[in-house]
Amino acid sequence: MTTPRINSGFTVGVIGTGVGIRTHAVGFQSLPGVSVVGVVGTSVDRAKSHLSSAGIDPNLACSMEELLTRKPDLVCLTTPPGEREQYVGPLAATGSALLIEKPLATSLEIAQRIYEPLHADRNRLVFFDTQLRGLPAFQWLRGRIQEGELGSVYYIALRERTSAFRKDRIATWQEHQHTGGGQRLAMGPHLLDLGMYLADKAYEGADLGGDSCGGTMTPRGSWAKDVQPSEDLADEAFRGLVDVDGCWIDMFTTAIGVGPRIIEFDIEGTEGIARFTYRDGHGMLEVHGKSGHNKLWIVQDGQLSDEGAPSEGFNPSLFRIAFPSYAREIVETVQGHSSGTNLATFEDGMSNTAILDDLVARERAQ
Numbered sequence: 001m002t003t004p005r006i007n008s009g010f011t012v013g014v015i016g017t018g019v020g021i022r023t024h025a026v027g028f029q030s031l032p033g034v035s036v037v038g039v040v041g042t043s044v045d046r047a048k049s050h051l052s053s054a055g056i057d058p059n060l061a062c063s064m065e066e067l068l069t070r071k072p073d074l075v076c077l078t079t080p081p082g083e084r085e086q087y088v089g090p091l092a093a094t095g096s097a098l099l100i101e102k103p104l105a106t107s108l109e110i111a112q113r114i115y116e117p118l119h120a121d122r123n124r125l126v127f128f129d130t131q132l133r134g135l136p137a138f139q140w141l142r143g144r145i146q147e148g149e150l151g152s153v154y155y156i157a158l159r160e161r162t163s164a165f166r167k168d169r170i171a172t173w174q175e176h177q178h179t180g181g182g183q184r185l186a187m188g189p190h191l192l193d194l195g196m197y198l199a200d201k202a203y204e205g206a207d208l209g210g211d212s213c214g215g216t217m218t219p220r221g222s223w224a225k226d227v228q229p230s231e232d233l234a235d236e237a238f239r240g241l242v243d244v245d246g247c248w249i250d251m252f253t254t255a256i257g258v259g260p261r262i263i264e265f266d267i268e269g270t271e272g273i274a275r276f277t278y279r280d281g282h283g284m285l286e287v288h289g290k291s292g293h294n295k296l297w298i299v300q301d302g303q304l305s306d307e308g309a310p311s312e313g314f315n316p317s318l319f320r321i322a323f324p325s326y327a328r329e330i331v332e333t334v335q336g337h338s339s340g341t342n343l344a345t346f347e348d349g350m351s352n353t354a355i356l357d358d359l360v361a362r363e364r365a366q
Contacts, residue, residue, distance in 0.1 A: 005337045008033035013067045015087055016078030017041040017050040024076040025056060027323040034331055036060060038067040072096055074334060080173040081105050081180040085114045092117035097125040097334045102189035104349045106180055108357045127330055128349030130193040131319045133342050134326025135302040137285060141274060146200050149289035151271025153199045153247055158191040158265040160253040183238040187253040188356050193344055195249035203351035205245030214240040214359025219256055240359045263318055278318050
């Protein structure tokens, strides 16, 4: 894989102090020629505290007004979905490209309202942040699928388990679906987009009739022992099935199960299959296709190796492993060196939101 061409002096601003610091600030700072010039939080002191905890210069903390005066080439909008509307208007008035963390909003109706100011500038580059597209191993697999290694892909099953959270260890906004919590919004966008990406399907091909369906369940009722069960509590498993241009994308994600965090998928094609599993800090990708059987191990930087299983280790986030490659392609695209083949667009994000919305509507109609 060729190294992206990045002109030095590229600047990035970050709004949000959670994933915005852990993934975005850290990921962009790892790229030669790229610098983070400001991080905005609910307060400058809060941003300083989170930056210090991440080992990043706390002096990067600033107000929104200060960030805009620094005119970053790219701004990452990573706050909880319910807090984004206040930033979109000021950002729309700048020339910065944007990277918006999934989900765009908690519903399509809200997304259309929040991001209306962006529609006036059709030339602005706006990317949807689904980091797993950046993993080199997944880019390799997509290329093999595009070449017909598996024949016609007709089924992808994707599964994610987030080790069970406890209420006293999560942010308030994560507890309730209407503010952005819950597995449908936390991991549904990632799984849906990864399925679309690997199968090389366009969102416009999604058929939300027929076999498409969605559903949630709350086996414990809540994350906290003494909290009464509520429809809004995000202690849930979510499953969605979507037909996209003759290919079923079957998603299951849970924050309830006890055990290691896992991400895995199975891909069925008319001429072969592919299987991927990631847990405990390493993963394996198997491909049985027209060329025979390939068994490939995933190392921690997301590259492929056939030299055997890596040693046991702690379980780093696959999303953070994938992000630097995704970030490189974003920078390269903004600078005009790439067409952004592996990047999800703002329009992809809107379609992603619409599909997840539709699955909820179908669940309520049952």
